[in-house]
Amino acid sequence: MMRIGEKLGRYFSLVSLSSVLLITVLSNIGMNVFFTTYLRSSQESDDQAIAEYTRELLTEEGSLDEQDLMSIEHYAFTMKAEVILENEEKEVILSTREPIEDMGNSKDTQNYMDPEKFSYREYTYGKDRTMYIGRSKSVFSASPDRKFLLTINFIYLLSAVISLIIGMLLRNRIKGIFLRPIYAIQxxxxxxxxxxxxxxENVNTDTVELDELAGSIKKMALRLQNQEILRRRLTADIAHELRTPLSTVNSHLEAFIDGVWEPTPERLVLLQDEIRRLTSLIRDLGDLSYMESGEIRLAMSKVNLTELITNIMDGFEPLFLSDGKILLDDLAKDVFVYGDSDRLNQVLVNILSNALKYTDEGDSVEVVLREKKKTAEIIIKDNGIGIEKKDIPYVFERFYRSDLSRNRSTGGKGIGLTITRSLVEAHQGTIEVESESGKGTTMTIILPLYTAPE
Ligand SMILES: Nc1ncnc2c1ncn2[C@@H]1O[C@H](COP(=O)(O)OP(=O)(O)OP(=O)(O)O)[C@@H](O)[C@H]1O
Ligand SMILES: [Mg+2]
Structure with a gap:
């Protein structure tokens, strides 16, 4: 294991070093190739100039005397070329170089050539006369050329060193830029x-990925914090839900045993109600754990949602009437979905019970059903007590009951919506809540429409 700063630093040095190296090598190669071709072509035109010069001298004078040969030699010297001139008899009349071996007076051209170090070009001048112009095989033999190349390479070396130093400095800055936020996130x-x-804490960074990471971590913290709060509240709520009916039953039984109260049928019915409450709580809990285990089995069939909702509303109508509340409907005809009719029934009963429970006398509840882009949309809108903003995110959580509803006499368990959401999701649907405290609540359920099998 290595710390990220160290690792980053190493890679950075490696990259900057190798790129400087690469540039030096490549441009050296490039320079050499470019420079060689340049030198060679300029040498070639120099050679032609020498040959031309020789030809001109010969045509002007008819033959070459000492004076002419000296000026050719001089000319060759300024061009840094080696020249060997032959006369018509193929004898050497001028060579800028001494013969290789001391061959006395030999006039043989071969004696003046050094093919290992020089390459020669042949030119003719006059009639049947040949001249050879030799050039060093290594291009950079002449010291100014070599000096030029050395200077260029020195500049490369210098820039390599400078860029390494800049790299070192940047390395520390980069460490600062990337690592500070990473450590903060850590x-x-x-x-x-x-x-x-x-x-x-908030992390300050202008790096997109780090900013997103920091954001996700912060959100995760908020989520976990909320879960923690919910978990504590859940335990308290369950304890409360169990304690209330049990203590009612207990105090009644004590009163019967002590002979304070007669166990009249009314009193026994009251006890039975409490026991029913407990039983239904336990049944709901079982339901919930079954649904949340993901093993929920639906008896799927083509369901006429319009009929299903109409029937449920018929059942609720008297309850609304007796409480002095209004129940309205606006249902599209024959909207079909593919689902489990008992479970869909349960969904709507849960939501309508809430609407009934969390509205006051004179309030109204409207159920709308319509088709919208291959989905069935069910909207249940009431103008009851509403839900406070802070509670909205939690209404689908187990046992969550807003403080507004806690204050009401209608005891709920806070499980209805949790079950409802599981069921809607098992039908590939969604459920959403919009609410404002004191103004009312709108629940929107969206289910995929029934499509005939192909
Ligand atoms: N139509 C509504 N108007 C106002 N508040 C609502 C409405 N529907 C739900 N709520 C709030 O959401 C909470 C959760 O609803 P949910 O149906 O899960 O539980 P419940 O009605 O309290 O109990 P039960 O498990 O018996 O249904 C309610 O306690 C209430 O605070
Ligand atoms: Mg409910």
């Missing part, structure tokens, strides 16, 4: 690990 993760969600 600190946040550690705080979450220790359960100190509220200590998670």
């Amino acid at each position: 600190d946040n993760a550690r705080r979450i690990e220790e359960g100190e969600y509220q200590l998670v």
Whole structure:
């Protein structure tokens, strides 16, 4: 394991070093190739100039005397070329180089040539006369050329060193730019690990990915914090739900045993109600764990949602009437979905019970059913007590009951919507809530429409 800063630093040095190296090598090669071709072509035109010069001298004078040969030699010298001139008899009349071996007076051209070090070009001049112009095989033999190449390479070396230094300096800056936020995020993760969600801090960075990561971690902390709050509240709520009916039953039984109260049928019915409440709570809990296990089995068939809703509303009508509330409907005809009619029934009963429970006398509830883009949309809108903003995100959580509803005499368990959402999702649907405290609540359920099998 290596710290990220160290790793980053190493890679950065490696990359900057190798790129400088690569540039040096490549441009050296490029320079050499370019420079060689340049030198060679300029040498060639120099050679032609020498040959031309020789030809001109010969045509002007008819033959070459000492003076002419000296000026050719001089000319060759300024062009840094080796020249060997032959006369018509193929004898050497001028060579800028001494013969290789001391061959006395030999006039043989071969004696003046050094093919290992020089390459020769042949030119004719006059009638049947040949001249050879030799050039060093290594292009950079002449010291100014070599000096030029050395200077260029020195500049490369210098720039390599400078860019390495810049790299070192940048390396530290880059470490600062990337690592500071990473360490801050790491600190946040550690705080979450220790359960100190509220200590998670904002991370300042202008790097997109790091900003997103920091954001996700912060959201995760908030979520975990909420879960933690819910978990505590859940335990308290279950205890409360169980304690109330049990203590009612207990106090009644004590009164019967002590002979304070007669166990009249009315009193026994009251006890039975409490026991029913407990039983239904336990049944709901069982339902919930079954549904949340993901093993929920639906008896699917083509369901006429319009009929289903009409029937449920007929059942609710008297309850609304007796409470002095209004139940309205606006249902599209024959909307079909593919689903489990008992479960869909349960969904609507849960939501309508809530609408009934959380409205006051004179309030109204409207159920709308319509088709919208291959979906069936069911909207149940009431103008009852509403839900406070802070409670909205939690109404689908187990046992969650807003403080507004807790204050009402109509005891609920806070499970209805949890079950409802599981069922809707098992039908590939969605359920959403919109609400404003004091103004009312709108529940929107969207289910995929029935499509005939192909
Ligand atoms: N139509 C509504 N108007 C106002 N508040 C609502 C409405 N529907 C749901 N709520 C809020 O959401 C909470 C959760 O609803 P849910 O149906 O899960 O539980 P419940 O009605 O309290 O109990 P039960 O499990 O018996 O249905 C309610 O306690 C209430 O605070
Ligand atoms: Mg309910």
